[in-house]
Amino acid sequence: MANEEGSVIRKHASIKTPDAPERIRDSDFVSVYANQSQVTSSPFDFRLTFSEMQPDQRGEVQVHERVAVVMAPMHAKALHMLLGTNIQRHEQAFGEINIDRILKLAETAPDNEENAAPPLRLESE
Numbered sequence: 001m002a003n004e005e006g007s008v009i010r011k012h013a014s015i016k017t018p019d020a021p022e023r024i025r026d027s028d029f030v031s032v033y034a035n036q037s038q039v040t041s042s043p044f045d046f047r048l049t050f051s052e053m054q055p056d057q058r059g060e061v062q063v064h065e066r067v068a069v070v071m072a073p074m075h076a077k078a079l080h081m082l083l084g085t086n087i088q089r090h091e092q093a094f095g096e097i098n099i100d101r102i103l104k105l106a107e108t109a110p111d112n113e114e115n116a117a118p119p120l121r122l123e124s125e
Contacts, residue, residue, distance in 0.1 A: 032066040046076040 034050035041047070049068045056062050071079070091097055 030067070034066060036063055041073070041076075045070050045072055 032050060032052075034052055036051040036053045038049045038051070039046060040049075047068055047070045049065055051063045051065045053061055053063050087097065
């Protein structure tokens with residue numbers, strides 16, 4: 001199946017266009033930092049919610065949801081492949097990205113405690 005996906009991407013990448021489309025940044029474009037993500041899905045779309053975990057003045061962790069991106073399943077799968085390729089390139093250039101610590105925090109973080117959330121959610125809801 002991976003070979004089929006790769007051939008589809010190569011096929012679309014080889015489509016000739018007169019010129020590359022001009023990229024225009026909207027006036028309301030935003031760039032956000034996220035150190036916590038959540039993915040939920042339905043049969044129709046995927047929702048990626050990006051948040052920032054920060055301690056408040058009392059030292060308690062708060063999760064500030066910054067933005068949600070909703071996309072079609074086909075686009076989500078293409079994004080998955082694109083991220084995988086770019087992570088491989090990054091690790092080849094800079095070394096392995098170790099997420100063991102983050103995974104342990106996600107396993108031990110209290111989900112039901114007020115103002116507490118795991119730093120990474122790997123499951124789909």
